[in-house]
Amino acid sequence: MRIIAGEWRGRRLASPSGDATRPTADRMRETLFSMLASRLGSFEDLRVADLFAGSGALGLEALSRGAGHCLFVDEDRAALDVIRENIAVFDARDRASVEPGSVTRLRAASETYDLILLDPPYRTGAGEVALDRLLRLGWIGDATWIALETAFDEEPQIKGLLADTTRKIGRGRLTLLRREPTP
Structure with a gap:
């Protein structure tokens, strides 16, 4: 993975060994960041959250493209070790x-994020649960872009969020979401 x-x-990026983490394929990441670039224009100084981060590949890709800061969140100890290793190797502390x-x-x-990247385990509903919570807890503002990766046959539905676009890529689906306009 690069x-x-x-x-x-x-x-190169280090990635956790074993089956606990499913790395986002290069093709999926390339498609995702192409979709985001066409909507954002630039990643310069964005506040990014990489959730269900795994190796941290999505957040590190955003930092490589100029994001100002990225928060990486994962619960797997091996994944956290690899994320910290990758951050150190890229001197991004x-x-x-x-x-x-x-x-x-x-x-x-404490403030909304510009970009939230989620790559939860497929077919668990964890992404939808997380987004519902993030929406209620002030992570998602009117200008926030959200990228959610799911299995190709999953169609996420989160109250308060609208799908901007979806793309099926191999066994996965990318959905870009925005906050529903308030009346």
Whole structure:
């Protein structure tokens, strides 16, 4: 697994061993960041959250493209060790923070995020549960973009969020979501 573009383009990422983590395929990441770039224009100084982070590949890709800060959240100890290792290798400690624990138990946010990336285990509903909670706890603002990866046959439905677009890629589906406009 490698960083696709930006400051760290082509550099290798460590990934956790075993079956506890399913790394996002390069093709999926490339498609995702192409979709985001066409909507965001630039990643410069964005506040990003990489949830169900695994190796941290999504958040590190955003940092490589200029994001200002990324919060990485995962509950698997091996994944957390790899995330910290990748952050150190890329010398990104001043632009990254790691929070161990379940995404579905995160606390209220002090401010909204610009971009939230979620790659939960397929067919568990964990992404929908997490997004419902994040919406209620102030993580998601009117300008927030959300990218959710699910199995290709899952169609996430989260009250308060609207799907901007979806793409099926191999065994997965990418859904870009926005907050529903308030009347």
